[in-house]
Amino acid sequence: MARDMRRCLLKTIILCVADLLQGVLLLCFMGAKFSLGNLAGHLASGYSFSTSPLDLFLLLVARTIFAAFGFSLLLSNAVQCSRWYPTLAKVSFSFCILSCCFSATKLLALSDQGKMPFDRNWSIYTLLATNFVFSILSHLLWSAFIKVNKRLQASTYEALNEETSGDESEEEDSEAEAVDGKQTFEIIFRLLQYCKDEWCVVV
Secondary structure (H helix, E strand, C coil): CHHHHHHHHHHHHHHHHHHHHHHHHHHHHCCCCCCHHHHHHHHHCCCCCCCCCHHHHHHHHHHHHHHHHHHHHHHHCCHHHHCCHHHHHHHHHHHHHHHHHHHHHHHHHHHHHCCCCCCCCHHHHHHHHHHHHHHHHHHHHHHHHHHHHHHHHHHHHHHHHHHHHHHHHHHHHHHHHHHHHHHHHHHHHHHHHHHHHHHHHHC
């Protein structure tokens, strides 16, 4: 189980860091030259569906938070949290489908507008592609969370069953010892009575 947790932690860190890093770098390329000012400018400028990359950046931030939240639930290993996983898995799948559809829709909008040719705005088209890819990877990460959670809950239930069976066996042993002790006392008492009767006859 510890190995599975380490793998999930490593996958979560790699996915979140790679997703955030590629988003920031591509936003910095959306300008005359590479600059952090491009990132600040896009975040501060007004939103336009056909030209603004702000929605794509918000999607990758939401993916990162959702992935970190999933691992935090896995780390808690609580029975109450495990009940949320089936519902959250459906949310993850729905979010994945919506993100992929959003990338395709925004690509069509950019193509119809014709205001952002690929040779000068390749970074936003690349951001659309990475949004599609990382949405799928994020859902696959959630699938890994669910598998590990099932194993953790199974091992927890097995440990509880072993403890319960161990307590029951101890109680049965103590009861058996008590019965054996009572039978031994009765046998000794009868032998003493027999010896007493025989002693009285002899006298």
